[in-house]
Amino acid sequence: MKKFSLLLGLLILTLSSTVTSCKKDKKEDDTPSYYIKFKADGNEKTFDNPTATVMNGMTTITATSGDNQISVVEYGAASTISYKIGQTQYASTTGTVSISLNGDNYEGTFSGTLINTQDSTDTISITDGELKVKKN
Numbered sequence: 483m484k485k486f487s488l489l490l491g492l493l494i495l496t497l498s499s500t501v502t503s504c505k506k507d508k509k510e511d512d513t514p515s516y517y518i519k520f521k522a523d524g525n526e527k528t529f530d531n532p533t534a535t536v537m538n539g540m541t542t543i544t545a546t547s548g549d550n551q552i553s554v555v556e557y558g559a560a561s562t563i564s565y566k567i568g569q570t571q572y573a574s575t576t577g578t579v580s581i582s583l584n585g586d587n588y589e590g591t592f593s594g595t596l597i598n599t600q601d602s603t604d605t606i607s608i609t610d611g612e613l614k615v616k617k618n
Contacts, residue, residue: 572596
């Protein structure tokens with residue numbers, strides 16, 4: 483009877499460790515596979531499903547979420563960032579954009595100061611910008 487209890491205990495221990503070791507780890511980062519993410523005046527923003535357009539050496543990455551849209555353009559020294567919040571359009575006055583092709587994806591970083599195109603006293607600081615977009 484002792485052997486049976488010992489074997490039963492070992493079997494239960496083995497099965498429970500097998501079941502718990504097969505659980506998938508919870509994904510800690512909720513960032514989608516393809517994205518544009520950044521901080522606008524310190525507030526984190528993430529846009530899913532961005533698109534890439536490359537024409538005549540200019541790479542444009544764009545994503546839309548509701549009434550908001552972000553566009554990051556790299557064209558040599560003329561790189562720009564534009565951000566539309568509802569009907570208000572902001573465009574970069576200073577900043578940096580770096581986009582490169584990594585396998586089947588465009589990846590990059592960006593930051594800058596954007597100014598409201600209708601009110602020059604209204605600015606937004608874009609920091610920690612990252613993007614990953616599937617090549618078309």
